[in-house]
Amino acid sequence: MLYVRTGALAGLSTVAASVVVLSAPPAVALSNGLALTPPMGFNNWNTTQCSNTFNEDMIRSIADLFVSKGLKDAGYQYVNIDDCWAKTSRNSKGELEPDPARFPNGIKALADYVHSKGLKFGIYTSAGTHTCNKLGFPGGLDHETTDAKTFASWGVDYLKYDNCNNQGVDAQTRYKKMRDALAATGRPIVFSICEWGQNQPWTWAQSVGNLWRTTGDISDSYSKMVSIFQKNLPLAQYAKPGAWNDPDMLEVGNGGMTPAEYRSHFSLWAMMAAPLLIGADLRKVSTENYATLLNKDVIAIDQDTLGVQGKQISLSSNKYVLSKPLANGDYAVALFNNNSSAQTISTSASAIGIGSSSSYTLKDLWSKSTRTTTGTISASVPAHETVIYRVSKGVRTPPSAGTHQVSDLSWDTAVSGWGPVEKDRSNGGKSAGDGKTLTINGTTFAKGLGVHAASEITFYIGKACSSFTASVGVDDEVASTKGSVVFQVFADGTKIADSGTLTGASAAKSLSGSIAGADQLRLVVTDAGDGMDSDHSDWGNPTITC
Structure with missing residues (x-):
């Protein structure tokens, strides 16, 4: 968020009226293996700010709605809290503590609840002495190591790091310190740089964070949405998998625009490969605006694995x-x-x-x-x-008969019109393939379907294909550690098969479903909530019928 207050932005210049695009080549993306597509989820700020409606019950209900309304199945996964969650002073150990009135059971318990829904949890602080709110909640400047350890111990998966009260300290220095502190915890935490475009972060932040704000705050008006779109649009060259331009959160459903304007808002953010963080109170969103947020065809444009901003x-x-x-x-x-x-x-x-x-x-x-x-x-x-x-x-047709090799989970590009397969997304790891095959209408593709927990494999199948079937199972590592995983299949973003929780005691299950008319088939394996991460969970020889 961006507050313009006397003294709030010590040492910084006023936000520029327009974005200056430099031609320097972008830096290498942050190598934490996270946010390989733009993050999708929720943040409470646009609807609650620091009002009393922002509390534990609200965030739990949002997590519930992610599941019941189909948002989780559509790809939304982060349930994030913003400013005003903490006490106004650190404890005797210098640690942040949650406000007991808002969060009586603490942040870890809330994160655990979110994780129990198969979702991820995010939190907020500022790269300054205090956050942006006038009550003066403590910020992370010079407390990076302590705060990163605290967040990791609570099970935080996403950090939004704001820019208020920064005391004029160089932006790159401040954000790199928190990047390094997060990495040192060993916990995968998406790092969101909320620097408002003050120091042209698109020219340096690719190796520092997974996303960076390019503008000041959005508000729930058509004119403001368009002005932010116009500033973010020229920055396409700086976006890539794991590193995204962030034109701020969605206002869809908050009531300040028409449903048609919200559809434009959602479409333009998707075309710009922007993070899709819902900023509305999902308990109050209309059916029409839910339809906008759940448009899986538009979401697929935003989440496309090529990772190019329009x-x-x-x-x-x-x-x-x-x-x-x-x-x-x-x-x-x-x-x-x-x-x-x-x-x-x-x-x-x-x-x-x-x-x-x-x-x-x-x-x-x-x-x-x-x-x-x-x-x-x-x-x-x-x-x-x-x-x-x-x-x-035109129309894709099935590949020629015979066996086509698959290497490092990427289809041979010589197989015209089919592929590519998305790389394994298990914190940067890849599987050797375990000798698995994929068969499409009698054509066998060898290698490349062994996966890790928290992995996805995506391939393109052609509208002639009608059905999918596969056996799935967990391996000895999961069984021996009493781990659990969930396997799911999505056709053009719609879930068509779900294994439910699998452990060593239920190590195999057959999955199948109709894929008639679909272009894209996505195989997903995720941890079932116990924190285990298997190295060799398997899709056993999937078959596609065209």
């Missing part, structure tokens, strides 16, 4: 065209009408960069309608709305 390819009379390449060779294109009346917005397959083809398929990700074109991409777009298409070249 770019502006044209702007005329407040009519924007954005293009974003996707991992399977498709492109997303957004037609955003920043006018007060309906406008026709047009582009072409050539202009968006997808390459030549005799025909293209356009899937409208809001209406769900599909049509074909020889190259023209055009729509009548209502005021303040955004039409977003997924553009595909």
